Amino acid sequence: MVKQKIPEMVIKRLPVYLRYLEYYGESDREYVSSFELGQKLGLNPAQIRKDLAYFGEFGKKGLGYEVGFLTKKIRKILGLNQEIPIAVIGGGNLGLAISRYNVYRGQNFKVTAIFDVDPGKVGLKVNGIPIKHVDDLPGEVAREGIRIVIIAVPAPHAQQVADVAVKAGITAILNFAPAKLKVPSFVRIHATDVTCELQTLAYYLQGEGVVPKAPAESLKADEVEINEVETTLDGKVVSTESE
Amino acid sequence: MVKQKIPEMVIKRLPVYLRYLEYYGESDREYVSSFELGQKLGLNPAQIRKDLAYFGEFGKKGLGYEVGFLTKKIRKILGLNQEIPIAVIGGGNLGLAISRYNVYRGQNFKVTAIFDVDPGKVGLKVNGIPIKHVDDLPGEVAREGIRIVIIAVPAPHAQQVADVAVKAGITAILNFAPAKLKVPSFVRIHATDVTCELQTLAYYLQGEGVVPKAPAESLKADEVEINEVETTLDGKVVSTESE
DNA sequence: TAGATTGTTAATCGATTAACAATC
DNA sequence: TAGATTGTTAATCGATTAACAATC
Known part of the structure; x- marks a missing residue:
């Protein structure tokens, strides 16, 4: 039977899930929900469920995902079982x-x-x-x-x-x-590529002059008019990111 | 006047363009077309034109982009003019x-x-x-x-x-x-994150067993049936990538 | 049971690509 | 002029998010 093609973005997120599960999964918690995972990782819970669902039904309705079980599954999916x-x-x-x-x-x-x-x-x-x-x-x-x-x-x-x-x-x-x-x-x-990363960061440094310091949360960057600089802020001055 | 919001993906590609322009632009070539740039960087020419068009009209119709000029423009956009x-x-x-x-x-x-x-x-x-x-x-x-x-x-x-x-x-x-x-x-x-990168690469290593060595070009990965492994190849076993 | 959370479908959003008139 | 290539709009594609029935 022909399996579904897995989007690369999904594969890139698996290590992120894995790290969370391994770090914080060392606690006593037995189950973790897509909601909690999403909170901690800054991702949409639906996305996490969808990602995992590409590979099987790993969760228990009403409970969430059993941490140890999911950890093992993701390691297996990524092929991390052998050295x-x-x-x-x-x-x-x-x-x-x-x-x-x-x-x-x-x-x-x-x-x-x-x-x-x-x-x-x-x-x-x-x-x-x-x-x-x-x-x-x-x-x-x-x-x-x-x-x-x-x-x-x-x-x-x-x-x-x-x-x-x-x-x-x-x-x-x-x-x-x-x-x-x-x-x-x-x-x-x-x-x-460190240079590319730094250059990208440099772009976003330019926005600063116009970003009001105090109510940063409420700022709608794409509605701000820019004077001195030729370019604009990206709407997401947000952090997030990984992979 | 309110400027357009620039997608983050666009900003991430600017350093890639810049590097090409600075490396290969040391040659005698005065103009580079979006087509050539796309060829060398593995990107769609239309995408390159669109990316650059966010910031102004830098090209000359029928000729392409003047290498030195575009280089300076991108450096300016990224805010790389000051140390x-x-x-x-x-x-x-x-x-x-x-x-x-x-x-x-x-x-x-x-x-x-x-x-x-x-x-x-x-x-x-x-x-x-x-x-x-x-x-x-x-x-x-x-x-x-x-x-x-x-x-x-x-x-x-x-x-x-x-x-x-x-x-x-x-x-x-x-x-x-x-x-x-x-x-x-x-x-x-x-x-x-080196670990995440390695783990992502590890996933794609698994496809290999089923990838015919000789006619790799013609392989349609998503049509290949996988036996031993639970997961599948991504359609793009391709390379590309940067940023 | 009632509350919670999954797996999944449908809706939305955004990014890439194709196509082409404008023009050098 | 004829050929080439831009800037830009429209079409396509894919990824994210919302919504909800199923069910633990």
Whole structure:
């Protein structure tokens, strides 16, 4: 039977639900409702129910969702039941920071190797993780079963290491380099770009002059006239956001 | 006159356009068309024209957009004409990596201070940037005119440093901590969450077993029946993406 | 039972894309 | 002029939200 296509936005929210369930689910609470979840995460309860309903009927009418049960379900949906070996390409500041970043603990991600081209770095270990030469990437992917690579090299080298990774059989890439990478359509790339984020934030800084400080809640941004600045406030000066 | 509300999606794409214009615009090409821009960035040309049209008529019919002119316009729209002082909170691996990350050069962002609570770190300098105590944050915000803070502290401390920053008058935050932060509605938070990104990628890894290797282009993912796994492929196994 | 909350359909909202007259 | 490409309107598409019967 042909299953329904799941919208990407839904998949992106699952980790957000999962985190809430794991953090706060450590309390004694046995059930959580879509309403409470929505409150805490700033999301519409109907959306949460709809998201979860793509994968099955996980809730109990009148009660909500059993926290432990839902947690396990979401982990299974995301494929987090087996350990997933990942590699970091780039042994610079950012690459090493990411490698040492122990947020993967308990999340079943394991950084098995760091790759660099600097002979002065190759052979060293960082937090027990060996730094290897980029030329060894294909061999390591095969040997360690690496599934995801995180690219943390300077922008001018990003495309070429992406090519190497894809050739080695990698189909999932998390790119921190400020560069648009071209990869075959079967490879999934997610990008995290500090510069773009800062530039976007910079835009919204401009609104400030006209935003009345006190009654910020009641402000209807799109009705405010702007003088000095050429551009406008977005209606949502709100925060929210994640994923 | 009341200006139009600009959708957030539009603002998020402006830095993407800007980067293309600045990188490739260093060539001799004087004009770029929405078609070419779309090709390179994987976006619909009509969307690009529409995005730019929110802010004015920047193009020349029959020619396209003058690269230098459009670059300047977008920088102006984003408010990148003056230097924007930013601060990094968290002097750990990630915080220091971000602080040293020289991608801000020429982008008019300047990290003026790093904040930490570790007495062993406070007083040191990293790349010429002083590490100060978090208690000094409000003073520094006032003195240096800090506009944006980047939060790179462990998740359990993220909310409390966000509170300090907001109290100090910060209205734009880039959060790297894996935590959902609550801030007043006039404060803008963008979050970058490695764990969420990896978990999302993990979901799409599962499709692979059923994806025929050779004719990946012709695969209609949503028509593929899945056996072992409970969930399905998203139609877009494509890459694209940025921001 | 009465109250609560789900799963799901229908309504709304917003974003993307197609199409084309205007014009360089 | 002929070809190209804009700015913009209309059409499409998809995602979010509201509403409610089902039911614990």
